[in-house]
């Protein structure tokens with residue numbers, strides 16, 4: 001019996017769980033890996049046993065100051081408990097523990113862990129690492145990553161903060177020369193951090209060498225007051241992540257020692273001589289890390305929101321399908337399935353590719369340490385595209401899940417506002433999505449040039465297909481092929497065609513006299529399409545490969561249903577492109593649609609068990625609609641009764657305004 005079924009649960013949800021064709025626990029093991037699943041359970045138990053991690057009230061009812069104080073309290077507790085609760089050397093355990101204890105809306109260590117420490121690990125030289133890393137890991141300071149300025153986020157070449165080297169004192173002078181040079185956005189900068197990685201234009205011997213990272217103390221270690229010459233604060237409430245004190249920062253001729261510059265790759269010698277790095281973008285590795293991590297992060301958001309939507313749709317009865325037979329669970333509506341199940345399938349696809357890209361990141365960082373930088377451009381290209389596509393599709397998917405939950409989906413109690421507002425940040429941070437799509441397109445255009453000139457680069461799993469000659473006509477038909485060769489070939493065809501077409505247009509525009517840059521801008525929409533097609537191909541191939549590795553037949557069959565849905569849903573999404581050149585026929589599109597509907601019907605009886613197997617706890621979901629026990633209605637009422645507005649039957653200012661107005665209106669009407 002499913003470990004998710006307990007006495008007192010909503011019977012509709014229990015009925016769903018009993019219908020499953022597979023063992024939920026075995027599926028959870030397959031999804032997370034046996035060891036990880038066991039550790040997740042142990043960590044979750046640990047947190048449940050320590051009630052001090054509980055929020056004093058739902059965070060939706062807290063003011064911003066209360067939110068930040070509560071997050072700070074829990075962050076300190078988290079660090080105190082970490083060594084007892086988890087193996088701190090395992091990232092998976094840390095991320096999970098942090099998510100359970102601190103939630104997803106931000107915490108004072110967010111940027112310290114995600115960007116500052118990776119920058120120290122990858123950009124500090126040995127001496128600097130010896131000095132900074134133990135202190136950073138030991139929480140002797142909290143650092144953030146200050147790169148974006150009020151005037152420039154994307155175009156790093158135009159950052160205005162300067163770091164001018166003074167060989168006389170062997171110091172850099174940090175300065176913010178204009179209002180637009182004010183650092184703006186860095187997470188945890190406003191109030192929590194006392195150190196920061198600061199990106200500034202490096203000047204030495206009268207020459208500018210471009211943006212470089214520096215490690216800068218911002219606040220006094222004892223008083224926490226900003227150091228002389230430093231102005232720092234919170235940028236105010238935002239669309240979401242209001243638990244995070246995203247900040248602003250200005251420097252007024254602040255002097256820092258020469259060794260504050262990260263010197264693993266580029267260096268300034270004491271006399272001011274600049275030593276360039278082996279690759280000009282090695283200083284950007286922390287950004288590459290977060291871009292890669294976003295793929296898994298989007299998977300987590302999608303799987304959480306589809307868990308909420310599926311569970312709620314199992315207990316929500318509304319309307320009849322066959323008149324007179326009683327109200328159905330809303331999950332029985334095909335439209336509901338069409339809204340929610342593709343989000344599950346995409347979540348799974350993102351999880352699988354997310355694992356791949358993080359491995360590639362780790363391998364590339366190891367290669368760089370060993371002096372091999374050859375994988376840097378490939379990692380950059382695929383991580384930019386994946387970050388942009390998964391964050392965008394993730395955002396759309398979360399909104400579908402919210403809308404699938406009707407009016408209650410619009411409540412903060414649903415958990416959707418928190419998930420959505422956190423997730424959509426990823427469309428912007430770490431490189432705005434259009435800009436990221438265009439970065440991948442740069443790589444694709446190089447590949448197109450190589451194809452046209454008949455000189456393929458050395459073999460590479462991600463782009464090899466571009467150099468293949470695929471079928472000239474789409475081979476999708478009604479026969480079942482577990483390798484989905486014809487679908488993958490269709491994606492490859494579309495990617496290859498769009499890439500080559502936009503390349504040819506780029507060349508043609510230049511032949512007509514445009515500069516490369518102007519031609520590029522005229523082709524930008526299609527360049528983004530090429531990236532999307534390429535990323536779709538990558539996600540789909542990874543999904544097929546991973547499903548083919550599953551040994552257990554009953555589990556494999558569930559994954560195959562999700563894979564079928566994923567692939568044919570994507571075919572329908574890019575149908576215009578496949579039909580445009582006559583590669584796919586209308587009849588084949590009809591087959592694809594039928595495959596989507598068939599997959600929805602196959603997934604329907606397993607849906608509740610599938611989302612259970614993602615093993616997302618109520619503590620993580622923070623959702624009344626998505627509760628494991630399905631007891632939504634009584635808990636919605638309890639939740640609303642906790643609203644601070646309900647502390648008083650009559651609001652203290654009622655008689656001052658509305659009461660007075662109505663009294664006066666009644667008086668007048670009596671006259």
Ligand SMILES: CCCCCCCCCC/C=C\CCCCC/C=C/C(=O)SCCNC(=O)CCNC(=O)[C@H](O)C(C)(C)COP(=O)(O)OP(=O)(O)OC[C@H]1O[C@@H](n2cnc3c(N)ncnc32)[C@H](O)[C@@H]1OP(=O)(O)O
Nearest residue numbers: 095114147153154156281284293296297380429430431442
């Ligand atoms: C259970 C689930 C667990 C999941 C794990 C959870 C882990 C936690 C993950 C954390 C998640 C959430 C935390 C949220 C934190 C958010 C914090 C946000 C931080 C920020 O936003 S920091 C600021 C980020 N800013 C940017 O990204 C700026 C974007 N701009 C740029 O990157 C660049 O300017 C550019 C790429 C647009 C262009 O670069 P530029 O310097 O101008 O160079 P060019 O001259 O144009 O290009 C030259 C060539 O260099 C190539 N290039 C550019 N960048 C790189 C790179 N990074 N690596 C390699 N190569 C690069 C470029 O493509 C050019 O190549 P070419 O000439 O074509 O060969």
Ligand SMILES: Cc1cc2nc3c(=O)[nH]c(=O)nc-3n(C[C@H](O)[C@H](O)[C@H](O)COP(=O)(O)OP(=O)(O)OC[C@H]3O[C@@H](n4cnc5c(N)ncnc54)[C@H](O)[C@@H]3O)c2cc1C
Nearest residue numbers: 145146147148152153154185186187425428429430431434
């Ligand atoms: C939640 C959140 C957290 C953040 N955390 C941090 C942090 O910790 N540290 C930090 O340093 N920064 C942080 N940022 C800043 C973030 O990295 C930048 O906002 C982001 O890189 C985009 O830069 P921008 O805001 O200057 O947008 P802009 O570059 O001004 O972009 C505006 C619009 O112009 C378009 N555009 C710009 N350039 C191009 C181009 N070359 N081609 C086509 N279109 C273009 C974009 O597509 C976009 O639609 C954060 C931002 C957010 C929202």
